[in-house]
Amino acid sequence: MIVKQVSFELGAVRPSQWPRDGLPEFAFIGRSNVGKSSLLNRLLQRKSIARVSQHPGKTQQINFYRINDAFRFADLPGYGYATVSKLQRAAFQRWIKGYIELREPLARVLHLVDIRHEPSKEDVQYHQLLQEVGCPMLVIATKQDKISKSAIQPSIQRIASCLQTGVTIVPVSATNAQNIDSVWSVLDADILSFSSDASD
Template sequence: MHVKEAEIVMSAVDPKQYPDTGFAEIALAGRSNVGKSSFINKLINRKALARTSSKPGKTQTLNFYLINNSFYFVDVPGYGYAKVSKTERAKWGQMLETYFTQRDTLRHVFLIVDFRHEPTEDDIQMKDFIEYYNLPYSVIATKCDKIPRGKWNQHFYRIKKALNLPSDESLIMFSKETGEGFEKAWTLIEGILAEYDEAAQD
């Protein structure tokens, strides 16, 4: 897909603030500082549209990015950052649960993990949460350029086993530096959008 237009259109904390365009939405969930914003920026070929921060836990809203005036990436608050208070974590958890369980236009979730490390308990809990609510999802393992290519298979299957993924296709290795996984991610996204458009026409 050639991205001609991309903009952040709103930051929301409850359903009254969600967009009402009816466009498909693809949510990005992951630990703070795992590279969700960098993933978005790489896909849309923008340096800094999605907000990156040196302070993990800073994103406290659902950030809706409108792409080509046809669908949204939704960056959700990161989890697993110890310095965020229990009260804040509980508030974010409620916000995520509301969005994931009530949003009809949410078509897919990208669970973003760090390719260099085995998934954390928080990653596993998020995956279980997504599955519990029967949401389609894929796992994106960022920063694969940081690992020697000869060790990719080892890391790939370690992540797949830890998350108990059903197939190799459920996991995409990605690098903002080299573009690894760029085409695979877009092929997946285009398929998601095509299914949504087809369902809307029925």
């Protein structure tokens, strides 16, 4: 994918604010500090289009990015920040579920986990939620450059076992662009499929 144009479109805090033109959309979700902003910047070939929040876990909005006037990335707030109360976490999970269930142009959810660690309890909970909703998914194992090559496959197997998933898991590095093309291959296919379905 050649990213010719990208712009931050808006930060939405309620469904009535979501863009309504029907462009295919890819949502990114993951634990705070999993490297979501870094991955978005690498995919979009920009240095700082997606910025790290100064208050992790506090941002309660979806940031929409319009790409090539053809599709969107939707950056969901990171979960798992220590200072967020259980009540807030439960509310956030309901909010995310509502977005996943209601968002008609949603083509795929990219669920980010840190390849260096076993998925957290919340990683597992959110993955189960996504499975229940039935939305197409891709698991992104971030920070591949932080582990040895020999540790990559065992780490992928551990993540799959913990998440109890058969979803494809792609190890990536936003630092050196490892497997970024593999992610784009999946998204490109989704965009073509979405466009084909829309024309029928």
